[in-house]
Amino acid sequence: MTSDKKPSQLLNLSLWAAQLILFIGFIWAAYMKLSHPGDKLAEMWPWTAGQGMLVKVTGILDLLAGFGLVLPALLHIQPNITIYTTYGIILLMITASIFHITRGEASQIGINIFFLILSIFIVWGRTKKAPIAPK
Numbered sequence: 001m002t003s004d005k006k007p008s009q010l011l012n013l014s015l016w017a018a019q020l021i022l023f024i025g026f027i028w029a030a031y032m033k034l035s036h037p038g039d040k041l042a043e044m045w046p047w048t049a050g051q052g053m054l055v056k057v058t059g060i061l062d063l064l065a066g067f068g069l070v071l072p073a074l075l076h077i078q079p080n081i082t083i084y085t086t087y088g089i090i091l092l093m094i095t096a097s098i099f100h101i102t103r104g105e106a107s108q109i110g111i112n113i114f115f116l117i118l119s120i121f122i123v124w125g126r127t128k129k130a131p132i133a134p135k
Helices: 005-035 038-044 054-073 081-101 111-131
Strands: none
Touching: 005 038, 005 054, 005 111, 038 081, 054 081, 054 111, 081 111
């Protein structure tokens, strides 16, 4: 095994780890938003109070994002969908951060920033350094 292979294997592993972290985060968020009553969500996430339709729409987006991050790449079927999904997540995280800041909830954007950074890393890695080839 040459030293040229090790960085790309480590990078690929790091990209998969980032994709899985985001997958878990988005699937968990989708589950919470789509299965819990509004009053229970508002106790945990104050921004959801009175935002029933927004919560459901973001729950569906979270579900699609979670699966779009891993399934196309894992199955090698249209793996570019993973990249497009990640661009969507970048837009979603920027929008969510702006939403929270405008509501005076800037202290709650930490997870959005973390997901944004992971998403930028995935786009960079999967487009430039470790793309996944289709079947």
